[in-house]
Amino acid sequence: MSPLVKHESAARAVAADLRKQVERAREILEHKRLTDEDVHEARKHLKKARAALRLLRPALKDSSYRAWNIAMRDAARPLSAARDSKVLLDTLRLLGEQYGEQVPAVQLEGFRRVLQDQRGHAAREALGARSKVLAHSRRLLREVHGGVERLRIPHDGDDWSPIRAGLKRVYSRGRRALAEARKTGSPEAFHEWRKQAKYLRYNLEYLEPLWPAMIGEMVDQAHRLTDYLGDEHDFSVLREAVLAHRAAFRDAATLDAVLALIDRCQSQLREKALLLGSRLYQEKPRVFADRISEYWRNWRDEKSAAA
16 A cells, blocks of 8 residues: 555655655565565565655755665565575576477476576575574664664655655666667667566555556556566576586577577567556656645645645
8 A cells, every 4th residue: 555645744654655665675684484475575575665766865965875875775675585496496587488388398308497496596505694684684684674773764844855856867877778679679678668667667566556547557658668678678687507517408499499488578578568668667757756745735735625
């Protein structure tokens, strides 16, 4: 639920949610035994926290923003390893479901065993290093939590201005990332676009109460976009794994067929993402920020009238 429902100050509401997301991630990582679901939830809370941080950036000292952003990034990074090994197997399964007739499962069995062995090895390594790794992540989050707990947003009568500026910046960076992905077509460019689109998605979720129908549709578009780009990235990672384990395939023809199918999946996902992204990022950043600001003023006035 958006924090704007219960707060009058937009900036203070986002700051409160920043604190809440960091605290939830900390609480999860304090569990004695972490499940895959725990890791997923902790990563999600940290992504939302970093999105809130970007929305608040104009109201923060540069040093605070940089320190908290880097600390949360570094705290989340070790949590990604467990996901990566599982995603490879899931993406290979998805490829088989879509194109099983062209590459029968039996021809992929050797490669699948390699991925399963890697996942088991990664799990054993993670188990051995988990105590040290998690201790480091917990320490980083304790530092961030202490900082955001002391964060105070001054109430100067214009609490929307930093939110407008932060939203404009997030939208602008996503728009530039879209242009770079369209221009270069590189996996790195599409991955960067995905990260920026996810920040916009979470920011729009905060602002959905301002006009649920209009902004809610944008949230849905951003969600679909990040899903497309997430799947596209997973196929990029799978392609790298295929090339790294050529010997796991029966022959060169099978290897070439698998690579061709991965390329086909990526091409379809990129086409969908670019089409949807062109709609979501069609406005100039200033125009977009002004439009959302108008929704804010109308919503605030309606609340005041109701009160």
